[in-house]
Amino acid sequence: MERRLYFILGDLSAAVLSGACAGWLVQFMVPVSFNGPLAMAAAMLIGRITGMAVGMLCGLLSSPFFGAMEPVLPASLAGMVAGMVIGTAMVMSTLSPLNAALGGAAIGALCLLYTYVQQTRLFGDVDTPVKS
């Protein structure tokens, strides 16, 4: 588990920025005329693809400063999940760009928390390395 504040803040800013950018962008990409289950699935797909691209970009831009994998994976996850959630939410109700970005940012923070929980679980020696 990372304990250095500089890197924790780096991970957090990459994930929150990624979620916020994905949410904001997807809000513009899902047409207001979208409705019904198929539209919801389409909006989720648009959100997922857009969000993952945005997330990877945010992660890769932060990589030279905060780490090669550690900020990139949660930022990519944040973009993907935020894009899916905000895209789906846009079919059910109208979100303002600000609310979409804030929602995406919150999702980004949750994605980082999920990554840290997994990191705590997985860190260290693998119990039983598979023998050949």
Add this chain to the structure above:
Amino acid sequence: MDNPQQNQKKWDSAAGAYDFSTAGGPEARWRPFKKTLFSKMAGKVLFLAVGTGLDIGCFPQGQDITGIDISPKMLEKARPRIDAYDGQMTVHQMDVHEMTFDDATFDQVFTSCTFCSVPDPVRGLSALRRVLKPGGSLNMFEHTGSHIFPFNVMLNVANPLMRRLGPEVNRNTVGNVQKAGFEITRVNNIFLDVVKTIEAVPAC
């Protein structure tokens, strides 16, 4: 799969910006773990791939190290760090698939973020097994694919793009080590199950 010429060209192209992308955050994050792994260096050591020599700062003093890298541009950038190493270090521009060292030359082999990029990892690892002395050890610091959802999906999706920029991000390096005839003695996860150290010995 890249051929050796394509692989050399890719890493020659990356040499200019390599330190910018890896010397800051990534190295600061991984350096403690690399130092722990490299502290096990003893005897005649083969290190691949040298790159711009960022890992040399993590080497213990006074070792007898032979380094290789496929990219002459990378080795050119590494020269000041090689010269500054407080020990014996020689480097060769060489492809791991086609190493010219005699059989059973080295006591230990160390790698650092290498087998994400070697075009034919199992053949490359088999070549390392050939140059290891009986009783020698393979010690790797690598990033691999993941078995954990959703990271496994993300790495698989990102891989076609990432391999054009440099490394592959979804390899099963532990499995490749076993396929090459090694027995795994230790796997230590550093970040999720993606960044890890792998220790192995030639299987009997």
